[in-house]
Amino acid sequence: MPARSLDQIRRLAKNRGFIFAGSAPYGGLGSFWDYGPLGVEMLNHVKRSWWQNVVYNRDDVEGVDCAILMNRKVWQHSGHEATFSDPLVDCKSCRARFRADHLVTDAILARETEGENVHRKLRPIIELFPVSLKAAGLQLYAKLRDDEQDAEREANRRLREFQDKVSNGEKTSLDEFFGSLANIPGMPNVSQYAQLFFFVRRHPNELRSALLKLGKVSCPKCQKADWTDARNFNLMFQSHVGPVEANKGTEEELASRVYLRPETAQGIFMNFKNVLESSRRKVPFGIAQIGKAFRNEITPGNFTFRTREFEQMELEFFIKPPQFLQPGEKTDEQWHEEWVEQRYNWWLGLGIDKSRIRKRAQTREELAHYSKATVDLEYLFPGSLGFGEIEGIANRTDYDLSAHSKDVPEDALKRLKLEKNADSVENLDYFDQDAKARYFPWVIEPSCGATRAMLAFLCEAYNEELVKPPAEADIAALKTEIDAAIKNAEKKKKEAEKEKDAAQRKHDPVAIEAFIRDLTEATTRLPQSLAEIDGMLKDHAGAQNLELVKKLSPKVSKLAEDHTRLVLKLHPSLAPVKLAIFPLKKNEPRIVDEARRIKHQFQHLFRTVYDDSAGIGKLYRRQDEIGTPLCITVDFQTLEDNTVTLRDRDTMQQIRVPMEKLKHEVFHRLGMPV
Ligand code: ATP
Numbered sequence: 001m002p003a004r005s006l007d008q009i010r011r012l013a014k015n016r017g018f019i020f021a022g023s024a025p026y027g028g029l030g031s032f033w034d035y036g037p038l039g040v041e042m043l044n045h046v047k048r049s050w051w052q053n054v055v056y057n058r059d060d061v062e063g064v065d066c067a068i069l070m071n072r073k074v075w076q077h078s079g080h081e082a083t084f085s086d087p088l089v090d091c092k093s094c095r096a097r098f099r100a101d102h103l104v105t106d107a108i109l110a111r112e113t114e115g116e117n118v119h120r121k122l123r124p125i126i127e128l129f130p131v132s133l134k135a136a137g138l139q140l141y142a143k144l145r146d147d148e149q150d151a152e153r154e155a156n157r158r159l160r161e162f163q164d165k166v167s168n169g170e171k172t173s174l175d176e177f178f179g180s181l182a183n184i185p186g187m188p189n190v191s192q193y194a195q196l197f198f199f200v201r202r203h204p205n206e207l208r209s210a211l212l213k214l215g216k217v218s219c220p221k222c223q224k225a226d227w228t229d230a231r232n233f234n235l236m237f238q239s240h241v242g243p244v245e246a247n248k249g250t251e252e253e254l255a256s257r258v259y260l261r262p263e264t265a266q267g268i269f270m271n272f273k274n275v276l277e278s279s280r281r282k283v284p285f286g287i288a289q290i291g292k293a294f295r296n297e298i299t300p301g302n303f304t305f306r307t308r309e310f311e312q313m314e315l316e317f318f319i320k321p322p323q324f325l326q327p328g329e330k331t332d333e334q335w336h337e338e339w340v341e342q343r344y345n346w347w348l349g350l351g352i353d354k355s356r357i358r359k360r361a362q363t364r365e366e367l368a369h370y371s372k373a374t375v376d377l378e379y380l381f382p383g384s385l386g387f388g389e390i391e392g393i394a395n396r397t398d399y400d401l402s403a404h405s406k407d408v409p410e411d412a413l414k415r416l417k418l419e420k421n422a423d424s425v426e427n428l429d430y431f432d433q434d435a436k437a438r439y440f441p442w443v444i445e446p447s448c449g450a451t452r453a454m455l456a457f458l459c460e461a462y463n464e465e466l467v468k469p470p471a472e473a474d475i476a477a478l479k480t481e482i483d484a485a486i487k488n489a490e491k492k493k494k495e496a497e498k499e500k501d502a503a504q505r506k507h508d509p510v511a512i513e514a515f516i517r518d519l520t521e522a523t524t525r526l527p528q529s530l531a532e533i534d535g536m537l538k539d540h541a542g543a544q545n546l547e548l549v550k551k552l553s554p555k556v557s558k559l560a561e562d563h564t565r566l567v568l569k570l571h572p573s574l575a576p577v578k579l580a581i582f583p584l585k586k587n588e589p590r591i592v593d594e595a596r597r598i599k600h601q602f603q604h605l606f607r608t609v610y611d612d613s614a615g616i617g618k619l620y621r622r623q624d625e626i627g628t629p630l631c632i633t634v635d636f637q638t639l640e641d642n643t644v645t646l647r648d649r650d651t652m653q654q655i656r657v658p659m660e661k662l663k664h665e666v667f668h669r670l671g672m673p674v
Contacts (some may be wrong), residue, residue: 002356003462004532005383005518006303011539012566013458016626018042018576019304031300031307038626039454041576041607043311046454047290048315049573053346054288056447061286061315062279066267068292069241069258073423074266077403080236084262088233088600092281094222099298100230103220134631235295236262237308261295265445268316269400272428283336283430283441286317289449302385304455310639311450315339318430321398328436332372334656335444336395340375343393343446347377351571352460356380358387370399370416375583379456390456391448398440401428405440411441461570464531465651470563475527478559482523482533485548489516492546506545515542534560568627568643569650572670577628579666582619584635586612595634598644602666624649630669632662 003009013019017036021028035043055061057216062231075081087100123349146431162177218225236259246252268287270302275287293312300306319335320554330338339565340359347357374394378387399416402408413420433439441654489512496507518537537543572578579602583595595610602608609628616633633645643656657665667674 001463002353003382003459005097006305006381006385006459007539008382008462008532008535009304009455009458011535012462012568012625013039013303017248018458018626031297032309033304033307033451038576042457042570042574043450043454045576046575047311047313047450049350050286050346050450050453051290052447053342054286054315058286060274060281060284061317062281063286063288064268064271064275065291066264066289069239069260070266070270072254072259074258074270074404075236075259077421077423078266078269078400079403080259080262081234085192085232085234086232086234088298089230090228091219091222091224092226092228094219096219096221097298098220100561102299125133132500139305155181158184174299191344195217213376225525233296233298235297237294237296243494246572261292262295263293263447264289264291264312264314264399265447267314268288268314269404269428272318272401273426283432284317284319286329288315302388303380304451305381305385305388307451310452312376313448313450313453315442315446317446318401319444320432320435321439321442324432324435324437324439332397332442332444334397335377336373336393339444339446340377340393342375343391343448345378347390349571350574351569352379356460357390360387369397370397372397379459381456382459388452390452391446393444393446396443396445398442400443401440404428408440413488432565457570458568458573461568461574463567463569464528465565465567466528466530467565468562468563470527472557474559478521478556481548482519483554485546486516486519488548489519489542489546508542511540511542511544512546513542514556515540518542522575530556530560531564531566534554565621565624567624567649570627570629572629575627575629576607577623578602578624578630578670579608579618580623580628580631581608581610582616582631582633584616584633588636590639591634591636594638594674595632598632598662601663606670620647620652630666637668 010019014021018039020034020036022032022034023029051063055063063417064361072081088097089100089103114431153508158177158180162180165172178594181294219227237257239255239260240253241258242256244253246256268289271287275281276285290313291311292309294309297306297308300308304310309419317335317339319332320329325331344357344359346484348354356379358378358380360376360378362371362376367374373394374392376389377391377392377393378628380386381388383658395417398412399418402412402416403418404421404424405427406421407427408416408418408420412418428439431437491514493516494510496505496509496512499505517534518540519533522533526533534553534556537549537556543549553599568575581599584592585591591611593615595612599608600611611622613619619632627649629649631647631649633647637656642659642661644662646657646662646669647654647655650670664674
């Protein structure tokens with residue numbers, strides 16, 4: 001059973017040295033994370049495994065490692081400077097910032113999910129939407145996008161008028177607004193709610209602002225409903241090259257401005273020609289890169305799922321455009337499918353269960369205008385996060401190389417909605433010897449987050465196992481004590497609610513409510529949930545400062561320690577430590593020497609640890625918790641017959657292995673070539 005909540009992962013990651021909150025001595029810095037001794041090992045393994053899959057195992061891929069900072073023109077012509085933004089609203093009361101699209105579309109779609117996963121404070125807006133005709137809205141979207149868009153332009157003008165009225169407090173309603181759209185020539189005849197869905201997705205900020213106000217959507221943080229207008233917020237971090245003190249927007253400032261790259265892909269496009277020529281490749285071929293990316297996300301969170309600094313693993317695979325294919329050559333669709341399959345199988349091969357990963361083709365209205373198709377791979381993360389994108393595999397046509405080239409034919413510029421590039425001094429094109437033609441190759445792009453991938457692997461591998469069931473009487477007694485703790489928590493919650501001044505509250509009623517809910521649910525799963533309850537009592541935000549919880553916690557810890565084990569069932573190739581060696585007796589020099597000798601035998605091959613700081617049982621548990629696949633114990637028998645105990649993490653089985661066969665056995669079990 002994988003993790004049930006991200007809190008379990010966060011706790012383990014901190015306690016065992018995988019991931020720490022960054023800048024901790026100064027109170028941290030919003031959603032920046034540091035990778036500790038085990039985290040750096042595991043993240044390196046994720047990246048190495050990707051490189052193996054995408055570069056080494058193929059005959060047609062090269063790697064690069066490009067500078068993070070690039071000429072600002074790269075980001076102007078890629079479209080990022082103008083459009084890489086998310087809509088932002090501020091709560092005027094508590095100054096918290098949110099993605100306006102998330103607040104509004106969640107509220108609309110909540111109708112379909114009966115309020116599940118939606119903040120209950122968003123409910124009032126649902127009253128505005130008796131029906132959410134999403135499908136019809138999408139049809140409308142597709143139609144308007146293909147039309148000349150006059151209707152859309154006029155609709156937007158009316159939308160702005162409507163927003164002004166709402167802002168000025170004039171009497172108006174959504175019905176009036178949608179009524180005013182009906183007589184626009186060319187406006188398709190679909191329901192108001194479909195139109196609404198369309199506008200929220202496509203021309204959002206004005207309508208979002210109006211909706212937040214009309215719907216009295218309250219702030220998820222302070223529950224007030226007082227919003228600024230929605231506006232676009234560019235997600236790229238800015239800096240300057242050289243000593244610049246000019247004001248923002250001046251020529252001098254713009255000339256030295258740089259962005260921390262929000263994706264690694266553009267560095268690859270910049271080097272298309274360099275790699276093509278230096279490696280004497282022919283299309284089709286790919287260029288891979290792993291590296292840091294930065295996005296000033298409005299709402300980072302869910303541990304390392306969405307962070308402002310993260311790592312990406314991206315491949316740009318260059319292929320022939322359809323019109324230049326020779327008989328029998330793979331089409332763009334076939335290449336796209338091949339990469340979707342290859343990447344999907346990589347996830348499965350590293351232990352992700354089929355039931356928790358899915359391929360989701362983006363709908364037409366989600367696609368960028370130049371993209372022919374995109375398949376997202378989504379993993380079922382625990383808790384309210386649910387299915388979340390872990391990788392996207394896109395067919396980007398000839399957009400990217402054309403965007404950065406100086407001489408692109410007029411019709412292609414029009415098709416790709418590009419301006420002529422007057423800044424580029426090159427054409428990133430290709431001369432095809434077979435077709436005897438020059439063209440801009442198309443691109444298939446598998447784009448994956450390394451840090452997000454590591455989170456998915458940790459969630460998948462997390463297991464709390466009951467190794468020895470506790471006595472029924474112990475569980476019954478525990479349930480009684482938990483009931484008492486819950487009653488006490490309810491009392492404290494009520495007291496906190498009565499306290500009007502939030503600053504004076506000893507407890508946070510919302511956190512206590514979540515704690516009561518989580519604990520009540522976990523209690524129904526006892527004894528399986530012993531370890532989970534143990535963690536909850538120690539770390540849950542709503543459990544802090546509750547006297548009865550403090551009293552109960554050591555008892556639960558003891559029971560959990562005696563009866564359960566936490567084990568990370570990581571694929572051996574991802575495990576931070578592959579092998580742990582223990583001496584049965586740490587004050588017996590011959591045993592210690594032998595154990596250290598075995599460590600030396602393996603440590604140059606992979607991370608191997610020696611530990612003699614506890615009894616064997618405890619040492620095994622420690623290694624289980626960090627996912628070490630194999631442990632070796634050296635004991636008195638070793639001194640007699642030159643055999644050791646080899647213990648398997650998942651089965652907990654122990655076998656005696658003669659020393660001369662040890663390397664072979666270890667390699668075999670780790671899946672390494674022997
Ligand atoms: P999302 O919809 O989650 O914001 P996206 O569609 O913007 O992601 P892409 O631009 O396609 O993401 O980036 C490719 C991959 O990079 C994603 O599949 C994800 O694994 C990773 N990624 C993107 N943004 C972040 C982030 N803020 N933190 C961690 N990983 C990220």
